[in-house]
Amino acid sequence: MKEKPEAYSPTDKLRGLIADNAQLLMALSRFGIPLGFGDKTVEEVCGRHGIDTSTFLSVANFMGGRPVDDSGVLPGALMKYLIKAHDYFLNFQLPMIRRKLIEAVDISDAEGLGLLILRFFDDFAAEVRRHMEVENRKVFPYVQALLDGSHPGESSFRIIDFSRNHEAIAPKMKELKDIIVRYYPGAGTDMLNSALFDIIICETDLTLHCEVEDRLFVPVVKHYEEEAARKAPVPDSANGNNGSAQTSADTTDAEKIEALSEREKEIIVNIAKGLSNKEIADRLCLSVHTVTTHRRNISQKLSIHTPAGLTIFAIVNHLIPPDEIPKPR
Known part of the structure; x- marks a missing residue:
């Protein structure tokens, strides 16, 4: 070893x-x-x-x-580091990748793949922003209050609540990279390859960032919570767990299509048409809960988690013709 x-x-x-x-x-x-x-x-x-x-x-x-x-980690010093990292991702790295994608892909191509790739990226960037803004608005102020001497009993929030719901966001960058490499029909260009390289770097950077939060920041904040609890004990937060299944990224599209039921294919087509869960439920005479369950199963089978990604999958695998995809508003 x-x-x-x-x-x-x-x-x-x-x-x-x-x-x-x-x-x-x-x-x-x-x-x-x-x-x-x-x-x-x-x-x-x-x-x-x-x-x-x-x-x-x-x-x-x-x-x-x-x-x-x-x-010897100081949570205040580590928190400043994380806040600056958020600013870098949201205000520099992701906007830079978007500018390169706009220049690299044809957003008016006949199949609309360039536009869908950009939409996929925008969905991902919006998710990253939501993820980090929750930390900026809720987690970091809580930790700062803890460091300032406010007793955690004054808030129902605990760092374990953040830890339980802290999902990795970097895998969707890998998904975007794989979609471009696998499906985008244009010839390779320096700008597209540069954008792909930046996506790979961003994926690695986001992975490390989340791991620093999980394996350094969360434990040290827990320690400070325990110190505060020893001075004035408070009830523990309720336990819970959210597991998620993953599928192999090496599965071919043909195998993925074969793994889908006819109902799941119908739902993918309707997602590509821009319908909401309720609209799909009404059209297929299903409950919204059933549609939600189907979508979860589809995401697990395809390892695709966004409407834009499912739309690209549907087009390139001929589940829906490109002219049935609604134009962006």
Whole structure:
């Protein structure tokens, strides 16, 4: 078994960390550390810019797959890092990818795939925004109040509530990448390949971001909650679990089509036509609950989770002709 490399230490030169793992450049910007630090050590650079060294090293070691000592992580310092990461995704990286896609794909092509790909991306970007804005509005203010000394008993929210409902969002970037590679009929271009490369980088970055939240941020906030509870015990939150099934990404379209029932194909066609669950239920004489269950099963079988993705799947697999797809409003 391959041994993990040694953990980065406060006395390591920061430029050595960057040379070892270029992805740490993103951590520098999110901690507010500018370049131009010469041969200074991690401890020296962090001290100069008012960054907690233990928190920085915990993130750097985690991102580099090295042993992590999270005992010295300060939740306030880590929260500032996460807030800056949200700003980067929402206001820089995702808008940049969208601009490249607009330039790379033909949004007026006969089959409408370029426009559907853009719509898929917009759906994904909107989901990322909702995901992160919940954290900005609810999770981070709660943690700040906890750090300020407000007792958690004053709020029904707990960090475990966030943890239970914290779903990974990066896989949908992989789904978008696979759709473009597999289905977009245009010849490869530098701009399209550049957009695909950025999508791959964004997928990796989002995955690491969510893992930092789950494996560093949540545990340290739990510790602070426990400290507050010891001073004035409060009831535990109710337990619960939301499991989700996944299907293999290697399944061919023909196998996926074969796995679908006729009713599921009908529902995919109606989704592609832009109908809501209620409209589909009325058209097929089903209950809304039944339609919702079918949609969940379809998503599990196809590993496609958005209307735009299902529409692309329906077109390229000839479940619906392109001229039956409603034009965007």
